[in-house]
Amino acid sequence: MHSLFELEVFIEEIWEEMKKIEELRWGENGLIPAVVQNATTGEILTVAYVSRESMARMRELGETVFFSRSRQCLWHKGETSGNTQKVVSVTTDCDEDALVIRVHPNGPACHTGARSCFFEEVEGFDDNTDD
């Protein structure tokens, strides 16, 4: 049996292990690349960039919100198309300068209508010796 105090300490420890938005390495331009992955299938859907502000908005909405480098503004994915992405979890790497956002997508990720933005193979890397 654990005392209520012990449980409180345990919860506190878990809480402290989690990274806070401001603790990520935001770098000079204030942006971090984020890999969006389908939480169910594992398929990689998009690489986009997040800012502190887009992270705060994503947390509020529970849906992906990026920072558009071309338009220089927040970009709530699917706001006009309806192809939103419900956020399941956000993890950062050992350097704290990249994110993986696991999502349940509500439609295709790509503006071309493709399920994933990654559909163009780069020449010279296909592995024919599948061992």
Added chain:
Amino acid sequence: MHSLFELEVFIEEIWEEMKKIEELRWGENGLIPAVVQNATTGEILTVAYVSRESMARMRELGETVFFSRSRQCLWHKGETSGNTQKVVSVTTDCDEDALVIRVHPNGPACHTGARSCFFEEVEGFDDNTDD
């Protein structure tokens, strides 16, 4: 039945659809973020950066080669640790400014010994309503 000429045209078309290294959008610093994914499990292992030169070396070796931003040099993953990553395929996205590299890893991806570099959860995004 297809003529040999028709088959040649067909192969040519597939070839031309593939992106060449120099056709990627290398940007000002000459680097593109690359997501390394376990080809078997779908797990995201690392986000690292590639240069034209690291891509050419990766193609030669059939193993991941990145450009280390901190050390400003090519970085053949696993060269000293033995934890190499055999390249299965490389795809780019609709903007041609990000890559997904699918690999067969020969050991952990992370310098901490973790299988994946993405092991730190960011606070406030855990989805408790799993619908």
